[in-house]
Amino acid sequence: MCGRYTxxxxxxxIGPYFDIEGPLPExxxxxxxxxxSDAPVIWQAPADGRACSLMHWGLIPHWAKEPSSKYKMIxxxxxxxxxxxxxxxxxxxxxxxxxxxxxxxxxxxxHGKQPYFIRMKQxxxxxxxxxxxxxxGEHTINSFTIITTPANELVGKIHERMPAIMLAENYNTWLxxxxxxxxxxxELLQPVDSALLQMxxxxxxxxxxxxxxxxxxxxx
DNA sequence: CCAGACGTTGTT
DNA sequence: GTCTGG
DNA sequence: CCAGACGTTGTT
DNA sequence: GTCTGG
Numbered sequence: 001m002c003g004r005y006t007x008x009x010x011x012x013x014i015g016p017y018f019d020i021e022g023p024l025p026e027x028x029x030x031x032x033x034x035x036x037s038d039a040p041v042i043w044q045a046p047a048d049g050r051a052c053s054l055m056h057w058g059l060i061p062h063w064a065k066e067p068s069s070k071y072k073m074i075x076x077x078x079x080x081x082x083x084x085x086x087x088x089x090x091x092x093x094x095x096x097x098x099x100x101x102x103x104x105x106x107x108x109x110x111h112g113k114q115p116y117f118i119r120m121k122q123x124x125x126x127x128x129x130x131x132x133x134x135x136x137g138e139h140t141i142n143s144f145t146i147i148t149t150p151a152n153e154l155v156g157k158i159h160e161r162m163p164a165i166m167l168a169e170n171y172n173t174w175l176x177x178x179x180x181x182x183x184x185x186x187e188l189l190q191p192v193d194s195a196l197l198q199m200x201x202x203x204x205x206x207x208x209x210x211x212x213x214x215x216x217x218x219x220x
Numbered sequence: 221c222c223a224g225a226c227g228t229t230g231t232t
Numbered sequence: 233g234t235c236t237g238g
Numbered sequence: 239c240c241a242g243a244c245g246t247t248g249t250t
Numbered sequence: 251g252t253c254t255g256g
Contacts, residue, residue, distance in 0.1 A: 003240080104239075113240090115239090
């Protein structure tokens with residue numbers, strides 16, 4: 001799955017990389033983005049260009065009675081997006097990209113859990129595939145979830161699943177709210193080739209959400 | 221019909 | 233054990 | 239994902 | 251909102 005990631009770039013890098021023409025939100029680079037925090041999301045309205053907004057990590061379905069309820073979904077299985085009531089409409093109309101520079105997975109070992117950091121070899125910045133949703137209350141809350149796929153060969157050494165990585169050549173198709181060919185969308189969500197990734201063990205300092213520095217991604 | 225759930229992961 | 237907060 | 243709390247009363 | 255279970 002994907003329960004922690006990094007975004008070691010400021011808005012000044014995100015804008016150009018994702019071809020955002022409009023305004024960019026303020027956010028700080030982070031080596032420890034945790035569920036429940038606000039993070040930048042790239043999305044596209046039906047008759048508009050790409051936009052970047054901060055959203056809440058943990059999708060709140062629009063029918064949730066309270067935004068603080070138990071319905072905060074941080075991950076969504078790629079294989080069942082079209083069936084799940086909580087995701088079906090977002091899958092059709094509100095697909096998004098989550099800018100990232102890498103993610104963490106934990107491996108259960110004899111002595112405890114060992115965190116690993118996984119990044120793209122050739123891309124300091126890339127994107128997870130995700131879905132976003134809005135919740136109408138006193139204030140509107142926008143939230144997102146990260147889609148997961150079965151792990152590829154590399155990540156499979158330590159974990160069963162991993163986040164869906166969207167390749168840059170497919171950004172347009174994935175973000176287009178008018179695109180509806182589900183078999184193509186499922187193709188775009190296939191596990192990324194192991195050859196594109198690099199993985200190594202890191203300190204358990206990442207475990208505590210309070211820690212946030214470049215030291216977190218130093219190889220052990 | 222109304223009431224209640226709506227999710228993933230890992231572990232057992 | 234289970235929920236909440238980060 | 240992991241870490242940390244999880245409770246009430248009366249008193250300061 | 252929509253589906254499932256009673």
